[in-house]
Amino acid sequence: xxxxxxxxxxxxxxxxxxxxxxxxxxxxxxxxxxxxxxxAFGKNASALGEQAKHYDVEEVLTLENEHLNxxxxxxxxxxVANVITSENPALVFFGHTYQIRDYAPRVSAKLKRPFLNxxxxxxxxxxxxxxxxxxxxxxxxxxxxPNSAGPILVSFQSASFSSDTIQSGSAxxxxxxxxxxxxAIKTVPEDPFQEAAGGVDLSSAELIVSIGRGIGKEENxxxxxxxxxxxxxxxxSSRPVVDSGWLPAHHQxxxxxxxxxxxxxxxxxxxxxxxxxxxxxxxxxxIVINKDPDAPLFELADYGVVGDVLEIIPKLTEALQ
Amino acid sequence: MNICVLIKQVPGSEAQFNVSGDGSWIQxxxxxxxxxxxDNYALxxxxxxxxxxxxxxxxxxxxxxxxxQKVIREALAKGADRAIHxxxxxxxxxxxxxxxxxxxxAVKDERFDLVLSGLQSEDLGFGQTGVILxxxxxxxxxxxxxxxxxxxxxxxxxxxxxxxxxxxxxxDLPASLAIQSGLNTPRYPSLKGIMTAKKKEIxxxxxxxxxxxDELQSFAGxxxxxxxxxxxxxxxxxxQIVNRLVDVFKNEIRIN
Numbered sequence: 375x376x377x378x379x380x381x382x383x384x385x386x387x388x389x390x391x392x393x394x395x396x397x398x399x400x401x402x403x404x405x406x407x408x409x410x411x412x413x414a415f416g417k418n419a420s421a422l423g424e425q426a427k428h429y430d431v432e433e434v435l436t437l438e439n440e441h442l443n444x445x446x447x448x449x450x451x452x453x454v455a456n457v458i459t460s461e462n463p464a465l466v467f468f469g470h471t472y473q474i475r476d477y478a479p480r481v482s483a484k485l486k487r488p489f490l491n492x493x494x495x496x497x498x499x500x501x502x503x504x505x506x507x508x509x510x511x512x513x514x515x516x517x518x519x520p521n522s523a524g525p526i527l528v529s530f531q532s533a534s535f536s537s538d539t540i541q542s543g544s545a546x547x548x549x550x551x552x553x554x555x556x557x558a559i560k561t562v563p564e565d566p567f568q569e570a571a572g573g574v575d576l577s578s579a580e581l582i583v584s585i586g587r588g589i590g591k592e593e594n595x596x597x598x599x600x601x602x603x604x605x606x607x608x609x610x611s612s613r614p615v616v617d618s619g620w621l622p623a624h625h626q627x628x629x630x631x632x633x634x635x636x637x638x639x640x641x642x643x644x645x646x647x648x649x650x651x652x653x654x655x656x657x658x659x660x661i662v663i664n665k666d667p668d669a670p671l672f673e674l675a676d677y678g679v680v681g682d683v684l685e686i687i688p689k690l691t692e693a694l695q
Numbered sequence: 696m697n698i699c700v701l702i703k704q705v706p707g708s709e710a711q712f713n714v715s716g717d718g719s720w721i722q723x724x725x726x727x728x729x730x731x732x733x734d735n736y737a738l739x740x741x742x743x744x745x746x747x748x749x750x751x752x753x754x755x756x757x758x759x760x761x762x763x764q765k766v767i768r769e770a771l772a773k774g775a776d777r778a779i780h781x782x783x784x785x786x787x788x789x790x791x792x793x794x795x796x797x798x799x800x801a802v803k804d805e806r807f808d809l810v811l812s813g814l815q816s817e818d819l820g821f822g823q824t825g826v827i828l829x830x831x832x833x834x835x836x837x838x839x840x841x842x843x844x845x846x847x848x849x850x851x852x853x854x855x856x857x858x859x860x861x862x863x864x865x866x867d868l869p870a871s872l873a874i875q876s877g878l879n880t881p882r883y884p885s886l887k888g889i890m891t892a893k894k895k896e897i898x899x900x901x902x903x904x905x906x907x908x909d910e911l912q913s914f915a916g917x918x919x920x921x922x923x924x925x926x927x928x929x930x931x932x933x934x935q936i937v938n939r940l941v942d943v944f945k946n947e948i949r950i951n
Contacts, residue, residue, distance in 0.1 A: 513711070661943070677940075693941045
């Protein structure tokens with residue numbers, strides 16, 4: 375294989391951003407004439423492999439090992455470096471998830487191969503893929519020039535490719551095994567937990583209703599909740615809303631909060647400070663409603679409404695019911 | 696407990712950028728520079744751990760040009776004990792691997808129990824350096840760290856997972872931790888701190904003297920992000936606006 379896509383397990387399903395990496399591999403593979411393999415590993419390797427074999431790729435590798443049942447950076451970096459060494463692909467693709475950020479730099483260091491991470495775009499330069507990432511608070515974009523031979527590691531920021539474009543097919547399954555030195559795993563993880571009841575899955579949310587200072591006061595939050603409920607959307611916010619104590623911190627989108635890339639980001643009363651913009655500019659559709667016509671977020675909007683959010687929200691809720 | 700804190704000086708978050716002529720970097724004149732935000736939290740965490748444990752050093756390691764002295768002094772004024780400044784001039788290396796390798800060379804004779812870094816820099820934004828350095832120094836590593844508890848020979852850290860989930864993990868020392876913003880409240884330097892910082896040691900090294908690996912990757916063709924978006928402004932009375940929004944939801948964005 376030329377491209378190896380490394381999957382992440384999300385409770386027995388392929389992580390949304392791993393699916394986007396598969397979509398990216400298919401697009402880049404077909405444009406640059408590269409074959410694709412997929413690696414499913416960890417305790418749900420066989421379930422992920424079963425899901426992945428229905429995609430149009432050459433083969434799906436599954437790797438089970440008792441030392442990979444729970445995520446540890448030591449164990450996962452060791453395993454993935456091992457597989458890359460034996461399979462020797464030219465490119466290794468990942469979704470730029472929190473887990474990948476945690477262990478893939480170690481794979482890069484073990485292999486002495488570059489990790490082009492947080493990639494947002496790709497172009498085909500006469501059969502050679504060229505990758506770009508954002509830099510300087512997302513105000514600039516930089517091409518990343520690998521100076522070494524492959525394997526080159528690449529992780530894609532959320533929504534760089536759309537999982538809707540994945541081509542179906544029938545891939546062969548191959549079970550592989552590796553030796554893992556258990557004494558090299560010096561991390562003992564506990565069970566994951568949610569900090570507060572109703573913690574929100576913003577990074578994988580399809581629809582987000584996000585509020586800013588323009589919502590006025592905490593008493594107006596239920597209005598937004600009703601709109602989010604009829605839309606089936608998650609609620610997010612800019613920093614001032616969290617700082618004011620109107621919503622818990624895990625709702626915050628931006629440089630000190632989460633990065634999101636939903637199908638729809640409905641921004642209500644958010645002016646669009648750069649610290650917020652960096653967290654949501656990858657959204658596929660952005661609707662901005664703000665009474666200030668000069669709010670910078672309108673620059674990013676696909677649709678804009680200059681108007682009073684408190685007047686529009688209840689009407690919109692009613693119309694969608 | 697000896698703690699190394701990696702500090703980087705970066706352009707301020709409100710800065711507007713112009714790309715240099717060859718597209719390899721930005722024009723730096725008149726840009727405001729400051730301590731990378733998450734590095735400031737890493738420094739605070741280091742100072743708090745040292746205060747709890749009552750002994751050991753907090754050592755700042757910073758790679759950058761002369762202007763980086765400002766954030767190094769700031770960190771010393773807040774309470775760090777000494778610093779190592781690896782001087783690097785433009786054109787800057789942007790490769791996390793060779794930067795981490797150079798940092799590893801600079802600290803190879805130190806015996807750090809912990810390396811703390813900010814989660815990622817606001818300029819390059821790779822978020823790899825601290826992790827690679829940990830790997831190179833044979834340390835355990837963790838990123839997105841939002842809490843720490845030092846134990847005997849180990850450290851227990853709270854990691855942020857995606858979507859509001861968290862996880863505690865216990866790691867052997869030495870460890871390299873990439874710190875997420877917001878886990879503590881960074882202090883301001885006291886007047887006394889500012890005065891004593893002037894007498895603290897800053898060991899100076901040159902990047903070119905201690906970098907002994909090739910860059911694995913480099914920046915090429917920096918450019919300004921253009922928003923080529925056509926914005927449709929929806930106008931009319933409230934009912935017309937709401938009707939058009941519903942139409943956009945259902946027929947253009949196609950939400951179910």
